[in-house]
Amino acid sequence: MKVEATLSVNGVPYPVELEPGTSLLAAVRDVVGLTGAKEGCDDSECGACMMLLDGKPVNSCSYLALQAEGSDVTTVEGLARGDELSPLQTAFLEHGGVQCGFCTPGMLISATVLLEETPEPTADEVRIALSGNLCRCTGYDGIVKAVLAVADAS
Amino acid sequence: MTSFATATTVEEALAALARGAKAVAGGTDLVVGARQGKASLPDALVAIHRVSELHAIDETADGLRLGALVTHAEIAAHPAIRERFTALADASAIVGSHATRAQGTIGGNVMNASPAMETGGPLICLEASATLRSVEGTRTVSVEGLFTGPGTTAANADELLVSVDVPAPAPGTGSAYVRLEYRRQMEIAVVGATAVVHLEDGRVQDARVAITALAPTIRRVPDAEAALAGGEADDESLAAAARAAAAASSPISDVRASERYRRAMAEVIARRAVESAVARARGTAVPIPASGARP
Numbered sequence: 001m002k003v004e005a006t007l008s009v010n011g012v013p014y015p016v017e018l019e020p021g022t023s024l025l026a027a028v029r030d031v032v033g034l035t036g037a038k039e040g041c042d043d044s045e046c047g048a049c050m051m052l053l054d055g056k057p058v059n060s061c062s063y064l065a066l067q068a069e070g071s072d073v074t075t076v077e078g079l080a081r082g083d084e085l086s087p088l089q090t091a092f093l094e095h096g097g098v099q100c101g102f103c104t105p106g107m108l109i110s111a112t113v114l115l116e117e118t119p120e121p122t123a124d125e126v127r128i129a130l131s132g133n134l135c136r137c138t139g140y141d142g143i144v145k146a147v148l149a150v151a152d153a154s
Numbered sequence: 155m156t157s158f159a160t161a162t163t164v165e166e167a168l169a170a171l172a173r174g175a176k177a178v179a180g181g182t183d184l185v186v187g188a189r190q191g192k193a194s195l196p197d198a199l200v201a202i203h204r205v206s207e208l209h210a211i212d213e214t215a216d217g218l219r220l221g222a223l224v225t226h227a228e229i230a231a232h233p234a235i236r237e238r239f240t241a242l243a244d245a246s247a248i249v250g251s252h253a254t255r256a257q258g259t260i261g262g263n264v265m266n267a268s269p270a271m272e273t274g275g276p277l278i279c280l281e282a283s284a285t286l287r288s289v290e291g292t293r294t295v296s297v298e299g300l301f302t303g304p305g306t307t308a309a310n311a312d313e314l315l316v317s318v319d320v321p322a323p324a325p326g327t328g329s330a331y332v333r334l335e336y337r338r339q340m341e342i343a344v345v346g347a348t349a350v351v352h353l354e355d356g357r358v359q360d361a362r363v364a365i366t367a368l369a370p371t372i373r374r375v376p377d378a379e380a381a382l383a384g385g386e387a388d389d390e391s392l393a394a395a396a397r398a399a400a401a402a403s404s405p406i407s408d409v410r411a412s413e414r415y416r417r418a419m420a421e422v423i424a425r426r427a428v429e430s431a432v433a434r435a436r437g438t439a440v441p442i443p444a445s446g447a448r449p
Contacts, residue, residue: 003158020158021195023185044186045340047251056227056256062185063257064178066158067201113252132251132339 005069009034010078018065024058025049027065028075036076036105040134047133050106051075057113076105079112087153088112091146099137106133111147120151157198161205164287164316170200171312172289177202179223180257182250183266208261208316211235217321222261222314226273227252229260236442239320240434241276241329241348247443248272251339261315264297267307268342270367274301275348276331278372279362282320286313294319301371324359327352328434330444332427333366334419336410338446343367344411347399347424349431351387358382363395363428368403368420375402378424387432392425399424 002017007027014032022031028051029035037060040048044062051060052074079086085093088111092098097107107130114121114129121129126147127140135143159175161167167177175198178184188195202208208221213234220229229235229246236243249255249263249272263273264284277297285294286309297318300307309315323329329350333343346366352359361382363375377398385391405416430444 001156020156020199021188023189042189044182044189044250044254047253047340050253053257057251057253058257059182059251059253062189063181064158064185064199064201067160067178067181067203069160070204110252128338129252131337132253 003066005066007032007065007068007073008071009073010075011072016065020064020066022065024051024053024060024063024065024068024073027068028060028073034075034077038102038105040102040106045134046103047106047110048103050109050133052109052113055116057109074109076108079108086112087150088115088146091149092143095146095149096142097138097146098142103133103135107135107143111143111150114147115151115154119154121147123148158201159199160201160203164205164207164314167200167202167205167314168287168289168312170198171314174198174311175200177314179203179259179262180225180254182254182258183262183268202314215322217319220260220318220320222316222318223259224261226250226255226258226260226263229273230255230442238323239276239280239329240442241279241331241350241431242273242320244331244443244445245272245276245348248333248335248338248341248445250341254340260318264300264318265307265309265315267301267303267305267371269301269304269369269371270343270346271372272331272333272343272346272366274372275346275364275366276329277318277320278364278374279348279350280320280323280329281362282318284315285317285319286310287316288313298374304370323350324352326354326359326435328431328436330427330430330434330440332423332430332445334423335445345405345416345419345423347420347427349395349424349428351382351428351431351435353387353432353435356386358385358387358391361395363399363424365399365403365420365424368405368416370404373402375399375424377402378428382428387428387435392428392432395428396421396425
């Protein structure tokens with residue numbers, strides 16, 4: 001039995017009809033149509049599906065979409081302003097923080113949260129904060145440098 | 155799953171439970187468990203995350219009351235919990251990742267009743283109690299008595315954990331929770347230990363020690379507590395307490411560690427927990443989380 005709901009994603013309300021067990025990730029990718037967030041492990045281990053729920057991080061593969069009704073969901077698509085990338089997105093490109101790009105949406109969300117809570121993190125703090133986000137390509141070094149560069153610039 | 159409802163009051167949630175629904179808050183255990191195929195989602199779910207009366211942290215001279223929906227992030231950041239209930243802050247600070255801590259609740263963590271979960275040892279050693287409500291009424295049980303086996307509790311299916319109460323520790327008390335971990339986030343204890351030590355004039359008035367991921371439930375170790383009580387928390391009594399914790403272990407082998415490795419690490423981790431608790435009782439700062447820090 002499908003349930004009608006409205007999901008607010010990146011400030012836009014989307015009327016949806018969902019099976020109750022649908023994850024927030026599946027609802028946003030397959031119903032709303034925003035495919036930035038990725039399904040990596042589908043098990044809350046890898047962080048590729050990370051979004052913001054009322055400004056707080058959530059592994060959206062492991063959160064029921066219907067529970068997000070009434071909350072503001074932010075995906076990686078919501079970090080840029082139109083065609084203008086956020087400082088973190090620009091820094092990821094400049095410092096080689098992106099290779100295949102699969103972890104990038106979750107990494108960017110995760111790093112955004114980190115910099116809001118800890119505007120001037122140490123390299124260790126960046127590594128610990130991002131250790132719920134797995135990357136197979138970069139060796140993490142470019143990602144850490146990108147986050148530190150944004151912290152230094154602000 | 156065939157039905158889903160969102161409750162906004164405890165009464166609505168209890169009525170749904172009485173009709174056979176299961177509660178979901180942050181989803182970090184329930185939904186992940188379904189994804190992993192451990193257990194499919196229940197037929198009927200009642201989401202309790204909008205029940206605002208279950209969100210509060212109340213701290214008084216008598217102790218701490220945590221609403222069931224208080225998140226790990228809120229616990230780990232709370233100044234009074236970090237100061238007076240430090241082992242609980244140690245534990246909540248290392249649950250999952252920051253996404254888990256932002257969504258996962260103390261109520262869900264307790265009711266999931268994993269023998270490897272982080273907050274159980276601190277709650278047991280701080281002598282916390284859980285308040286359970288159903289349409290039939292309200293009752294209070296100790297958190298220690300709540301855990302009956304791996305993933306099982308003494309709560310009935312129609313009961314909702316509404317709050318966890320932690321009495322204020324005596325002045326001069328230090329506490330710590332330490333775990334063995336392979337990564338810094340998205341981890342759960344491979345082996346864990348909690349210690350609460352009350353010092354008066356340098357002597358141990360009272361000590362509580364519990365082991366995590368070393369038995370079917372998180373449990374206290376009376377022999378370890380006796381090894382510390384009355385002494386000066388010297389090297390010999392700390393070593394004896396750690397040996398007692400290892401001796402009380404009956405670990406399993408699973409994907410994360412062998413029974414033999416867990417047994418070997420039990421003494422090491424228990425020793426670190428007791429050392430950190432004693433250091434804090436003496437007024438020495440040990441960073442939160444104590445895992446990874448050395449007093």
